[in-house]
Amino acid sequence: MLDKFRIAKQEEIEVLRKEFMEGRIPAMYEGTRPGFAEAIRAKGPGAVIAEFKPASPSKGVLREHANPLDFVEAYANNGAAAMSVLTEPQYFKGHPDYLFMCADRGLPLLRKDFIVDPLQVAMTASSPASAVLLIARMFGSSHELREMVQLAEAAGLEPVTEVFDEADLDSAREAGASIIQVNNRDLNTLTTTLDISRRLMDKQDGELWISASGVDSREQIEEMAGLGFDAVLIGTSLMLADDPGAMLARLTGVDA
Template sequence: MGILSKILEVKRREVQEARRREPLSRLQRRAQEAPPARPFVERLSAPGPAGANVIAEIKRASPSKGTIRSHLDPPSHAWAYQRAGAAALSVLTDRSFFQGSEQDLQSARTAVSLPVLRKDFVIDEYQIYEARAMGADAVLLIVRAVSPSFLRDALSLCRELGLGALVEVHDERELETALACDAPLVGVNNRDLATFRTDIQTSIRLKTLLPAHTPLVAESGIGSRQDVETLLEAGIFNFLVGTSLVRAPDPERALQSLLGTAPTRQGI
């Protein structure tokens, strides 16, 4: 919980500063005037053409990995992901710990037709209106970062605004909370926040506790086609993949390899 606690402490200050810069009432008007959101949860409700859906991530850095790709160009990466068959994008907007920004999300979304998840640490309704105003199609809600009552209210607000929501859990207790709050889409983070080690067996274990009608997204620790196939065998067909794609010299080819659709050399 060390790094998460630090992030949330900084995030609370950032939200206070944002409220001073732009009152909630003005932000709400901008959110209501934003174009309709692209369908996010719907895109992940069934396997895609390759038998799997990948939410391909755009991020410059992370607390566990440091700088991943400092000169990342969000539109170029977004376009490469779409060409490769991504189902959706995830864009980091946290500046302090991930070097992300609202501009990264907007420029990536403008470049493609895919739905875009705002990946940040949402702890206040202000950030949900902010996400819709900046053009996001869905938000990440982390069970460990908020109270059950806030999670329930946040999901209600997302429905009101037409935003999708990915509710992230790390263990059985958090999954129970997510389901009690009617999470439409559950993400299982395979990273242990205490040790930063990843284990895709976490997703496989929690999948057995999930109702059949609730889709699951496996997050973190997915870096090879073998990882994807192991999870597919467990009935998991949605994957959020970041570091391995961002670091790849050819992100389009890297995503095709994960999906099992990379062309043979003869076909290149």
């Protein structure tokens, strides 16, 4: 599955390289970037990162004509600590412009995409994103991942390193990752199980930890918080909800 995503990014990367060779280097974003880890710790453990993703490879289109402005408003008003924004167009129907559209409500933004090239980090740094997702197993070695972690940090971004298993976690640690996101999805079957988070949390060692995929109830959030997760990332269930704001309020407990 990740190989398919990597192939899908090659055209974008080639365009970025051509623009770079022609001297069109993106300027660094000059606005405020709210602290991503800081916001999570302020609401954690069990803080909610609410996601905007119009589609997914496993479920197809989640919401027709989804407007990120509506979602950032609902998320900001109902207890989200941060917002994850899909910018990948082919499989998730995202767009980098969504980061700019969501920047005015004060939530730290995580750019969620398949980032494998330094120029993609440069493009992220030219946006209002506070954090950028790096998927550990999309890199050939922990050395390559370390270079991207350090590049993101040098650009003023907080790298969120995603892992699926113990080998990924070892690579993330060797790369110096300080924010670990555990993906509970099996990439071969596209099924999810929180057992991945339950198992890996035993290896927590001082990093900020996020459990992603498969969390859609207050009880599951409380369980993940009890295990030690600083945050959970919730996307699909919010995108499918009749009233995403009301659902988020139940998940965060602000309607209690």
